[in-house]
Amino acid sequence: MSAAVMARDLVKSYPKGVRALDHLSLHVEAGEILGLLGPNGAGKSTTVKILTTLARADSGRAEVMGHDVAKDPARVRRVIGVVAQRSGLDPAATGRDNLTLQGRLFGLRGTPLRRRVDELLERFDLTAAANRLTRGWSGGMQRRLDVAMGLIHRPAVLFLDEPTTGLDPEGRTVLWREIRSLEGIAILLTTHYLDEADRLADRLAIVDGGKVVAEGTPDHLKGELRGDSVLIELLDPPKSPLHLPGLRELTVDGRRLSARADDGAAAVPGALAALESRGLGVATVTVARPSLDDVYLKHAGRRLEVAA
The missing domain is CATH 3.40.50.300 (P-loop containing nucleotide triphosphate hydrolases)
Incomplete structure (x- = not known):
């Protein structure tokens, strides 16, 4: 049919x-x-x-x-x-x-x-x-x-x-x-x-x-995405490209950093230390299993902005 x-x-x-x-x-x-x-x-x-x-x-x-x-x-x-x-x-x-x-x-x-x-x-x-x-x-x-x-x-x-x-x-x-x-x-x-x-x-x-x-x-x-989703909210936007240990597929949108990690909980301390060494303060950190937001980010290159 x-x-x-x-x-x-x-x-x-x-x-x-x-x-x-x-x-x-x-x-x-x-x-x-x-x-x-x-x-x-x-x-x-x-x-x-x-x-x-x-x-x-x-x-x-x-x-x-x-x-x-x-x-x-x-x-x-x-x-x-x-x-x-x-x-x-x-x-x-x-x-x-x-x-x-x-x-x-x-x-x-x-x-x-x-x-x-x-x-x-x-x-x-x-x-x-x-x-x-x-x-x-x-x-x-x-x-x-x-x-x-x-x-x-x-x-x-x-x-x-x-x-x-x-x-x-x-x-x-x-x-x-x-x-x-x-x-x-x-x-x-x-x-x-x-x-x-x-x-x-x-x-x-x-x-x-x-x-x-x-x-x-x-x-x-969602199952195609390996590992954890890591979302870090900075106090100020970075002024130069970032490469953080333990994180991959890193994208930056203003003060928000999105990345993936094989083991998010284990990767976060090293990432935070690297940010601190560059003078970048952190407001919040979230580690979660893959979501549709992560799928969209991977394929469209940005997060989906919801219409008001």
């Missing part, structure tokens, strides 16, 4: 020589959640725009449920749901009316539409607020309604673009639970939250420079 989403060698350039995608390839299997990670400008948004028929690639090929996104965009749009980063709700309409309008856009009418609306309102715990204007809803409720609108026509593939940005911890947790419960749907999830990717994604693709630089399950990617 072919993948629910398939992109092969996508290339996309913008004016002034900006290459957003550089032979990017990825796939999403039926029922799988693929987490797409990468810094701003890495090509995530361009990839999603091409796969949802909102942009055309310069070259390469992409299919959604066997439909070519360039040659048959109308069929692609019938089998996908899209939840954009910015809410698509009409704040002057009720939750029920928002869902009803979305269903009508996909050809639903009469009793089947009313049943589907009621089903989604109940599923996302929005029934009590269904007849209130959505402008008065909490951010978490609005975001759950956005997802419900993306599901109104029972799509085979759902695109979620940073779905929990701006939500409080409780709102994020509730939405995570709802997303994980969507069985049988292929989901492509873009996110800036590594804990979200670790919690939700069956498989990850890290994008940098317009191409996929690492791919695999969260556990597999």
Whole structure:
């Protein structure tokens, strides 16, 4: 069986020589959640725009449920749901009316539409607020309604673009639970939250420079990193390159030093002594097993900055 989403060698350039995608390839299997990670400008948004028929690639090929996104965009749009980063709700309409309008856009009418609306309102715990204007809803409720609108026509593939940005911890947790419960749907999830990717994604693709630089399950990617992660916060940023005994893959970002060690606890005393000899004071030291943050640092060359 072919993948629910398939992109092969996508290339996309913008004016002034900006290459957003550089032979990017990825796939999403039926029922799988693929987490797409990468810094701003890495090509995530361009990839999603091409796969949802909102942009055309310069070259390469992409299919959604066997439909070519360039040659048959109308069929692609019938089998996908899209939840954009910015809410698509009409704040002057009720939750029920928002869902009803979305269903009508996909050809639903009469009793089947009313049943589907009621089903989604109940599923996302929005029934009590269904007849209130959505402008008065909490951010978490609005975001759950956005997802419900993306599901109104029972799509085979759902695109979620940073779905929990701006939500409080409780709102994020509730939405995570709802997303994980969507069985049988292929989901492509873009996110800036590594804990979200670790919690939700069956498989990850890290994008940098317009191409996929690492791919695999969260556990597999973390397991590829040998040894411990060492994070040292300095009192002042170093003024020259650092080489510390016992540490490898050392990177410096302002006052923050990130490195790896075969045995972090054993390597830290020598590293601290070396820093002290250079007049560099230390604020904090953390030794931990590999995390997705370490995976991202290795493949993208920097830590992922979370959007506010």
